[in-house]
Amino acid sequence: MTERIRDFLRDRRVNGLEDGPVLVVDLEVVRENYAKFARALPDTRVFYAVKANPEPKLLALLARLGSCFDTASVTEIQLALSAGATADRISFGNTIKKERDIVRALELGVRLFAVDCEVEVDKIARAKAATGAEDVRVFCRILCDGAGAEWPLSRKFGCEPDLAVDVLDHAHRAGLHSYGVSFHVGSQQPNTEAWDGALGSASRIFRELADRGIQLSMVNLGGGFPTKYLKDVPAVEAYGDSIFRALSRHFGNRLPETIIEPGRGMVGNAGVIESEVVLVSHKSKAEDDVRWVFLDIGKFGGLAETMDEAIRYDIRTEHDEDRRVPCVLAGPTCDSADVMYEKTPYWLPVSLEIGDLVQIEGTGAYTATYSSVAFNGLPPLRTHVI
Numbered sequence: 001m002t003e004r005i006r007d008f009l010r011d012r013r014v015n016g017l018e019d020g021p022v023l024v025v026d027l028e029v030v031r032e033n034y035a036k037f038a039r040a041l042p043d044t045r046v047f048y049a050v051k052a053n054p055e056p057k058l059l060a061l062l063a064r065l066g067s068c069f070d071t072a073s074v075t076e077i078q079l080a081l082s083a084g085a086t087a088d089r090i091s092f093g094n095t096i097k098k099e100r101d102i103v104r105a106l107e108l109g110v111r112l113f114a115v116d117c118e119v120e121v122d123k124i125a126r127a128k129a130a131t132g133a134e135d136v137r138v139f140c141r142i143l144c145d146g147a148g149a150e151w152p153l154s155r156k157f158g159c160e161p162d163l164a165v166d167v168l169d170h171a172h173r174a175g176l177h178s179y180g181v182s183f184h185v186g187s188q189q190p191n192t193e194a195w196d197g198a199l200g201s202a203s204r205i206f207r208e209l210a211d212r213g214i215q216l217s218m219v220n221l222g223g224g225f226p227t228k229y230l231k232d233v234p235a236v237e238a239y240g241d242s243i244f245r246a247l248s249r250h251f252g253n254r255l256p257e258t259i260i261e262p263g264r265g266m267v268g269n270a271g272v273i274e275s276e277v278v279l280v281s282h283k284s285k286a287e288d289d290v291r292w293v294f295l296d297i298g299k300f301g302g303l304a305e306t307m308d309e310a311i312r313y314d315i316r317t318e319h320d321e322d323r324r325v326p327c328v329l330a331g332p333t334c335d336s337a338d339v340m341y342e343k344t345p346y347w348l349p350v351s352l353e354i355g356d357l358v359q360i361e362g363t364g365a366y367t368a369t370y371s372s373v374a375f376n377g378l379p380p381l382r383t384h385v386i
Helices: 003-015 027-040 056-065 074-082 099-107 118-131 161-173 195-211 236-251 264-270 304-309
Strands: 022-025 044-049 068-071 090-092 112-115 137-141 177-182 218-220 257-260 271-281 291-295 314-317 324-330 339-349 357-361 382-385
Touching (some): 003 022, 003 271, 027 236, 056 074, 074 099, 137 161, 161 177, 161 195, 177 195, 314 339
Parallel strands (some): 068 090, 177 218
């Protein structure tokens, strides 16, 4: 937690400005993170993943710093444009798009689109014809196992590398610019070598298409860059060094254009959620039984990534010097799924009581955007950007 966040939370308590959990994001941390990515991969363009945290002030800062933007919807495209980005700095990175949304994106000036099947290519080709857009570029996402990632990505996105060759060939024949290949090694990826295998697949796709007379230009390295939760993670520089070595190994002296799509790695450590203890209870008479600690935020309030206990946040309290005991940590809603940590209980101070405040660190990404609108009548997670 930064001093700026600590001061903001202290003033909020003193002034009693609002009730309920709150997310506070420090833009100075985001600025530092962007600079680290730019230094670690100096020849790579940064496309911030808007879905991680679309707060307008945050997007405006990144736009001023020179960031590009990876978007998943027309709404996110409009947010990036409103923040000051030009359309040539925006990618429509979702492989599942309505045709009318592709048309709208083209009308807004976007020319870079992700695909992973021929049917999606056909949508873009029809939208291109309907709008008269020129130089519409597509890149094909390939499957990547994401081994070792704390938040692995499923088979929902991407296709096998051999199919990607046909998809990009189809795009070329449909009058689109077959631009490159993308992949994602899994979110919160601690293995700095995880990009090597996917880059090997990408280089083979480049060669096979070159044999067909189609010259690809770009590799989208995706996201996966982690933020610190309970465990330490490698520095961004370590990822940059490893990725550059893998690029050189697989592409030799003919390095492709590259882009990255950091989301969590850009904003995760910039945010802290402050929450209140609503209830502390036991489920049996056994003295050694774990306690249940209920907060006023849970899976439906923004902590969806605790599903399967994949992401374990660092939690701070005013009693951290006291003895700790195992606790089941749960949210406030009337839904039995609203339990964050039970399979592996969370150790919290035995003196923690109803009304105490806790700070959940590393929550700048994928919290406010996962927060439900009004489940159980609870308002969405409030966000303050400082």
